[in-house]
Amino acid sequence: MAQRQISYREAVAEAIIEEMTRDDRVFLMGEDIAVVGGAFGATKGILAAFGEERVMDTPISETAIVGYAVGAAMTGLRPVVEIMRCDWMTICMDEIVNQAAKMRYFTAGRPEMAMVIRTATEGGIGLGAQHSQSFEAWFAHIPGLKVVMPSTPYDVKGLLKSAIRDPNPVIFMEPIILYGTSGPVPKEDYTIPLGQADVKREGKDATIVCWGAVTSRVMNAAKMLADEGIDTEVIDIRTIRPLDIEAILASVRKTGRLVVAHEANKTGGFGAEIVAQVQEKAFDHLDAPIQRVAANDVLIPINRNLELMVLPREEQVIAGVKAVL
Amino acid sequence: MAIEKEKLLSMFRTMVRIRRFEERVSSEFKAGNIPGSVHVYIGEEAIASGALAHLRTEDYIVSNHRGHGHLLAKGGDPKRAMAELFAKKTGYCLGKGGSMHIADLDIGMLGAAGIVGSGIPVATGAGLSAVMRGTDQVTACFFGDGASNIGRFHEGINLAAVWCLPVIFICENNLWAVSVPTSCSLAIHDIADRAAGYGIPGVVVDGQDVMAVHEVMGEAVARARNGGGPTLIEAKTYRYHGHFEGDAGTYRPQEEIDAWLKRDPIKLFQEKLLEMKVLTEEKAKEIDEAALAEMDEAVKFALESPFPRPEETLDNVYA
Numbered sequence: 305m306a307q308r309q310i311s312y313r314e315a316v317a318e319a320i321i322e323e324m325t326r327d328d329r330v331f332l333m334g335e336d337i338a339v340v341g342g343a344f345g346a347t348k349g350i351l352a353a354f355g356e357e358r359v360m361d362t363p364i365s366e367t368a369i370v371g372y373a374v375g376a377a378m379t380g381l382r383p384v385v386e387i388m389r390c391d392w393m394t395i396c397m398d399e400i401v402n403q404a405a406k407m408r409y410f411t412a413g414r415p416e417m418a419m420v421i422r423t424a425t426e427g428g429i430g431l432g433a434q435h436s437q438s439f440e441a442w443f444a445h446i447p448g449l450k451v452v453m454p455s456t457p458y459d460v461k462g463l464l465k466s467a468i469r470d471p472n473p474v475i476f477m478e479p480i481i482l483y484g485t486s487g488p489v490p491k492e493d494y495t496i497p498l499g500q501a502d503v504k505r506e507g508k509d510a511t512i513v514c515w516g517a518v519t520s521r522v523m524n525a526a527k528m529l530a531d532e533g534i535d536t537e538v539i540d541i542r543t544i545r546p547l548d549i550e551a552i553l554a555s556v557r558k559t560g561r562l563v564v565a566h567e568a569n570k571t572g573g574f575g576a577e578i579v580a581q582v583q584e585k586a587f588d589h590l591d592a593p594i595q596r597v598a599a600n601d602v603l604i605p606i607n608r609n610l611e612l613m614v615l616p617r618e619e620q621v622i623a624g625v626k627a628v629l
Numbered sequence: 630m631a632i633e634k635e636k637l638l639s640m641f642r643t644m645v646r647i648r649r650f651e652e653r654v655s656s657e658f659k660a661g662n663i664p665g666s667v668h669v670y671i672g673e674e675a676i677a678s679g680a681l682a683h684l685r686t687e688d689y690i691v692s693n694h695r696g697h698g699h700l701l702a703k704g705g706d707p708k709r710a711m712a713e714l715f716a717k718k719t720g721y722c723l724g725k726g727g728s729m730h731i732a733d734l735d736i737g738m739l740g741a742a743g744i745v746g747s748g749i750p751v752a753t754g755a756g757l758s759a760v761m762r763g764t765d766q767v768t769a770c771f772f773g774d775g776a777s778n779i780g781r782f783h784e785g786i787n788l789a790a791v792w793c794l795p796v797i798f799i800c801e802n803n804l805w806a807v808s809v810p811t812s813c814s815l816a817i818h819d820i821a822d823r824a825a826g827y828g829i830p831g832v833v834v835d836g837q838d839v840m841a842v843h844e845v846m847g848e849a850v851a852r853a854r855n856g857g858g859p860t861l862i863e864a865k866t867y868r869y870h871g872h873f874e875g876d877a878g879t880y881r882p883q884e885e886i887d888a889w890l891k892r893d894p895i896k897l898f899q900e901k902l903l904e905m906k907v908l909t910e911e912k913a914k915e916i917d918e919a920a921l922a923e924m925d926e927a928v929k930f931a932l933e934s935p936f937p938r939p940e941e942t943l944d945n946v947y948a
Binding site: 367 | 756784
């Protein structure tokens with residue numbers, strides 16, 4: 305029998321419903337998440353399943369939403385909050401960086417700071433400069449946070465369930481362009497450990513490391529390269545922090561060539577961290593300088609054609625791979 | 630309603646203990662035994678002592694950068710607090726947090742804070758948590774006049790009001806946000822007036838009068854426990870020292886300082902208790918000597934405690 309196919313957004317909702325059923329300390333809070341089921345439909349049906357005591361629409365107060373979650377987590381609950389757009393995480397950075405991430409260290413490891421901040425990230429659907437950014441590199445910079453960005457419906461269900469069970473604050477980033485995409489997702493309970501990369505395609509000529517929405521474009525590029533006889537290995541790191549550097553190193557030791565692709569801006573992007581770690585740990589295995597494929601260092605224009613020019617496409621991935629061969 | 634004698638004495642004892650603790654903090658800071666930035670509560674003791682006399686161990690408090698008094702009034706241990714100020718391993722945060730990050734989950738103390746106003750939404754979250762868990766715990770949130778001008782004040786109190794949460798917001802208005810007087814940062818006279826904007830009661834109280842604080846807090850706690858929602862209490866007070874230890878506070882006019890020193894909360898309460906015949910001069914002396922001895926012990930404990938070992942630096946970043 306063919307495996308059940310559901311959308312990325314349905315997989316998000318299914319993960320939350322399963323975890324809320326499993327643990328009555330888990331609850332949801334955010335803007336427009338209850339009655340309308342989220343700006344992108346990822347929490348649809350959850351209010352009906354659990355009621356308004358556990359699924360709460362909040363005022364437009366990003367700062368305080370994360371602050372409420374910190375207070376709730378310190379007192380034994382496991383909040384899952386939504387900040388509608390990653391761009392607006394800037395509004396609650398103090399709560400994320402100075403409160404959530406630091407509470408355990410301050411307090412001798414006492415409170416279990418189990419909280420998840422979900423957010424829709426990245427661009428590609430014409431939402432413009434304040435609705436299309438992806439700040440995973442900022443969050444990855446902060447000790448105390450875990451950062452996750454799944455690229456498939458299967459991964460998002462398994463990783464979100466792990467994030468909700470994790471005793472640390474987790475920034476859970478859902479690429480907006482992926483909500484409508486579908487894929488096989490088991491109906492039963494399963495988890496994917498945080499910090500475990502996934503080899504999405506095996507190959508021997510070059511390694512492409514990626515995450516988020518660019519992953520599907522990388523997979524397309526890998527097929528096009530295969531038609532030319534170039535056999536690439538694609539590694540989706542899935543979790544930004546903790547980073548599964550061992551999976552990357554194992555692949556680089558095999559192929560000797562590395563391209564890192566992400567949708568966030570190139571300068572200061574998380575790709576730079578991967579490049580740095582690989583040269584520290586596997587310099588002798590590299591046969592060519594590592595290439596980065598990322599967004600141009602500009603803001604995301606509202607014009608569709610211009611947006612496509614800014615974000616990395618198959619063409620740039622292919623050029624990146626050819627540069628390391 | 631009359632306060633029973635034991636409770637009056639207990640509040641007096643708390644005020645004296647806080648004063649003596651903070652005096653030692655100040656002198657140990659001068660002696661170079663305390664690293665970082667330290668803000669003492671001297672002059673404001675009546676607020677924590679009067680307000681927290683209503684709270685149970687399982688109730689929560691959220692504190693701020695001037696938090697030693699809140700901690701002690703909630704039942705915190707001066708030894709572990711002093712050790713933390715000295716950055717010793719026996720301190721509340723294992724010597725890694727310092728003055729502005731002390732928390733004690735066993736007594737519901739959810740933490741001091743180094744960022745102005747950050748505790749306000751956290752307190753709302755603790756209030757929400759109490760309701761969701763079906764307890765009658767209340768949360769008291771302390772912050773200063775400066776914090777009432779930051780966005781979190783609005784966001785945190787607004788939702789507590791909308792959801793009718795059991796949180797008491799206590800603004801300790803000591804008239805100065807570091808060097809900026811409230812006359813330059815507020816276009817209103819009473820911060821408590823802002824409560825009207827959230828549809829909750831706002832009360833102004835003399836923060837130097839512990840019995841007055843006790844009275845308004847009693848009403849606020851009863852309202853919170855009975856599902857009546859939050860209250861904003863503004864306690865007018867004054868810090869005797871600068872904003873932090875080492876800040877001479879020269880921006881404040883001497884006449885203003887002198888006027889407030891005349892209304893010292895401990896002196897006022899002691900006179901009142903003597904007049905009420907709840908306290909005698911001997912008993913007052915006894916309480917003070919006990920506090921001095923307790924704080925000597927705390928300093929001795931802190932001095933003799935070991936520093937954390939370098940290899941402990943990386944502990945507790947992640948669970």
